[in-house]
Amino acid sequence: MKVVITGGHHSSALPVIEKLKEKVSDVKLFWVGHKYSAKGDKNTTLEYREIKALGIPFFDLKAGKVYKTYDFGRWVKIPLGFIQAFYYLLKIKPDVIMSFGGYLAAPVVSAGWFLKIPSLTHEQTVVAGYSNRFISKFVKKILISWKQSAKFFPSKKVKFVGIPLRRSIFQIKSDSFKGNSELPTIYVSEGKTGSHIINEVMKQSLSDLLGFCNVILQCGDNYIFNDHDVIEGLYKKIEDSVEGKMFLRKFVFEEEIGEALLRSSLVVSRCGAHTTAELLALKKPCLLIPISWVSHNEQFENASVLKKYGLGEIIEERNLNPEILVQKIKEMLKDLSKYKLNDESALDFLKEDPASLIADEIIQIQAK
Template sequence: MTDLNKNISSRKSPSGASSLRIIVAGGGTGGHIFPAIAIANAIKQTRPDTQFLFVGAKGKMEIDKVPQAGYKIEGLDIAGFERGSLIKNISLPYKLVKSFIQVSNIFKRFKPDAVIGVGGYSSFPVLRYAQRKGIPTFIHESNSFAGKSNILLGKNATKIFVAGERMEKFFPADKIVITGNPVRKSIMESTASKAAALSFFGLDPNKKTILAVGGSLGARSINKVLARHISELGPLNLQLIWQTGKTTADLYIQASKNNPCVWVGDFIQEMDKAYAAADVVISRSGAMAVAELCIAKKAVVFVPFPFAAEDHQTANAKHLVNRNAALMVKDEEAQAKLFPTVTNLIFNDKKIRALEHNIAKLAVTDAADMIAIKILNALNP
């Protein structure tokens, strides 16, 4: 333990208690949940007695994933704005009021010293309530285009942790700290061998392996391409680890039934093993996917989600493509170009090595630790 960590770990919480009590709010996707868990883990590494309570939205993936990481979570009756259906938004004011009542009760029971928000609509009532009560609030924004909840909350936040530069258009400049994006500990510290990982997925160690992930919610364009070409994997001596997302998982599981070249599921819990098994990855290019792939040092073909705010996924992918650290296929061109791009790459060992070498240079390995130290120092100056 460093002298700084020794100093921090000996301090009391702002409320005078011997241990800190921190609420972590937000979720909806893995891109919000996994950084939140990484930050909590980093704080506990320095202050092991810290007590955490996560708060998310009922029915969303954080309700399952957070307890799997060893933390308690409470769910709010809240929903986001449905752009495609005004009828579905009729109950939003009621749900928002109800969520503030639920948050008030949570705060009375848990008595937090601080609140960390990671984005997603469930973070809004939690941080807004904390700010009204004068409780320090911290925001982590993983994307280059900030989410609406974080933008609204930023002006009253204690500190705002961001992945990169030029975020002053969203947040007060004096509150911004550039840290990069925290990555799951299992990926950061992975020791999985390729042979063991392939065995875990029940695949052949003598075949080249494609890993396809469309984010925790899946990617329709990627899934359609794979379903159309799945019968070609065997003749090409290829195999596939396929995370479909929940929406149409049953359809794709059925499509690959009894195919020994394919492992398919709606979500991959053991992503460290999936990365270790893969020769080439197909992925969306959200901020957290990019951060993980840099850490995992994988050759990747990005298919950016075209409807992301300000098309920031395309910007994320181009940042790597321009450094010869990844390839990119546009979503609208995926049906024609994705499969041949991937198969050409997977048989080009020289190109794979070059992409792996260059993407590794972009890895940020200390984001969670940096955020943890900044939060603890702000709470105990």
């Protein structure tokens, strides 16, 4: 059985890959995705590193994305992405395509439809993305994480399965982030590609923050801005004069993610679909800085879910500055008991094993 996996949410795919290997001993997996996060970036994506570490063949797809503003270069890449996806599928000859949304899924699934390769997709967000809405015409099944998402798709194709979460977030397997035991610890998570905007604010806030807490900072690995090395240099200058300790990472990998989340009193984070689900599952107090430009204001909607259920506060990106960030973190740390999950029904997406359910759907579609 050959399965091509594609899409923009590789964190959801990893638990499904694990389940597929358990259920189908001879399964052969292939990944179509992004090797680099941006044009001109020489550093590979977290997606590429983690998929290659599993020994799965990785096919780099250079597809265009439809933006609200016209960009000729990006629009040209749309048909080119389809042609490249068509070539990859002819080369691999998969039995089924599993999509995890995102704009890369569109050329892969539509090319698969032309080649009569059955496909299914998983929607991680509360508000369905453009790509999954588009490919809903071509897929056999649409698997959703949140029951509210059903209204965006043809009802006959929809099945609620929840969102697959990494087992590693629920247990501490490392001993990497022991700071000053008399201070709380915050974990600043900027997503797979990092955020130069947040990094700029962190550079100016670092000295103040380390005066009252330890900081685990996942800053990304952008070759253009080189934020990691700049922040590392700043910390070395102030390390001996502050009470808190900083732990800097480009990425927080599987072996350390449980410790980062469970050791921290507060998570400061972007608000992608997977992050939203993990913070809910852990009932973690969080300060959310949603990306302002994503489709359908998706990250703000996700952040609003966490706020609604009593766990989070939101700083909109346009309002973000060092003073506001430091003040809000101080306020939340002083009153953490305020941030508790107020409705257990928010955890409906965890009641069954989503990764196993998705793996079963892949196997069933291939068997038809």
